[in-house]
Amino acid sequence: MPAHDPIDVWRRPERSVVGPKPEHSRAGIAAAAIDIADRDGLTAVSIRRVAAGIGAGAASLYRYVKSHDELIELIVDTVSGEYDLAPSKETPPIQLLNLARQGRVIMHRHPWLAPLLLTRPAMGPNSLRYLEQALSVLEAVDMPGPAKLQTVAMMTAITSAFVQNELASVHSSGAGLGGANARLQYLSDVVLSGNYPLLAAALTGQHEPEKPEHVFTAVITNYLAGAGLPAAAGSA
Structure with a gap:
């Protein structure tokens, strides 16, 4: 070393x-x-x-x-010591989802954190306690040890990327209503142009934008399901 x-x-x-x-x-x-x-x-x-x-x-x-x-x-x-690592009786996917939700809150509290977690894994005692807790959640899951580590690492990476996108959207569009309205008008024009039929179909029927926390829940839940954990039912 x-x-x-x-x-x-x-x-x-x-x-x-x-x-x-x-x-x-x-x-x-x-x-x-x-x-x-x-x-x-x-x-x-x-x-x-x-x-x-x-x-x-x-x-x-x-x-x-x-x-x-x-x-x-x-x-x-x-x-990393800001996580609440108290034991829980929830299912493994819901426990991991709750850790990811805490991570999102912490990264918003400290906007500089998300990019760092994508580039340099932390190895201090608080970080290792978090990792140990996440692995304890997966202890009963039939998955090899390296796959468990990868699952936790990818969940952190997805959370970091999601938060960076949230922060970038606020900065690029402006926090005010004017920026949001301008983006909505642009999307309307794109849909009406007929040039992007699949995008138009995906946006059709969405009366109001989903709340970021709901989108985040869906992203993490879908990832965990793809990683071999059952869907975190009732986690919305």
Whole structure:
């Protein structure tokens, strides 16, 4: 493993058994970094700015995280601790659907998170607890271990992609009513043109747009069914 691998942060104890008591903590550092990312985006998160946020010098922050990548690893794992992993008696597909729904909420709360989860799997303790919980849901399902891991990973990837599309739609169309009306008018023109009969047929009869949470439920439910789990009946 290369020395600069960001998961090295989990291979080191947070507090050394020797030397003076640390002035700061990983939790405090992560909280400051998350606050910056939530307000100004992930590109605004730097060692120097996070250090200023906790009242420390940039050089001193390297006592806690050895690189910017370690800092990102820390904040991804911290927000992974926002899942409610309490045991449930629901069926496996409904339990997984509920985890996916929580993931969607967390990714909306932290808009910088969804792209990261598509490119770098988190390996910290909160992330591993989430994975362990998801695998425990699948424990009784007749599926090889690697397939279970792939099912959970794909569910996360689908959720991440869905949230990115939601966020992009808000930004591209404008959050106001004017942007939404313009898009509806454009779709009307497309349907009436006759150039896209299959699209027109798919849109016909849809009196009002489906709510995003209903679309998300259908997407995850259909994926889980395709992955070999029964449909999450009653999950709408």
